[in-house]
Amino acid sequence: MDKLLQILKEIGFDYAYSHFEKGEEPARPYICFMNSSSSPFSADGRIYQDYNGVDLELYTDRKDPEAENKVRSVLDRHSIVYSRSESWLPEEERYQVWFSFEMED
Template identity: 50%
Template structure:
């Protein structure tokens, strides 16, 4: 997942996998990312392409459109198709903006998004 880490670095805010240690969270904005599952392409009981689900969570203490735009600009530049949602976490007094997407995990699909790989698998060529 070197590509994912490169994307996180390009966003330019502190990040951690899943959560920061108790008492060590930086001031917002910051990111947490999770890899909660997979959505692999398979047939005949064999996995042909592996895709990792990615949840990128942006935390801010106010509705920060500039921080959101920064994340979206980096994802767009990387060719990532994402879905976005947001919620207010009252107990933390933070907004969470969630970006959900997939990334390929196999070597020969490096540099391509999950949707690009799936589309490539479904290309029909008339002969």
């Protein structure tokens, strides 16, 4: 988790695990992240290395390629392979860009 927190600090947007409390949401862009899964490498009845799935969600008021590129460049700098998807959330009037990847525990 320490490496993930370092990456989030490098990106430079406000961030929270899972969500911000009601009334404490910062100005956009901001990030919410979660550990979504675990993928251990094991043999001989023992876990040698555990990999955590991470979902990093970037929220913006509008399509914001500059904010997306900021996230991408930091992930690239840390050699993180990710998949990306995006959607417009009409009920919340914001964009969500979702980066999914795995990191060593």
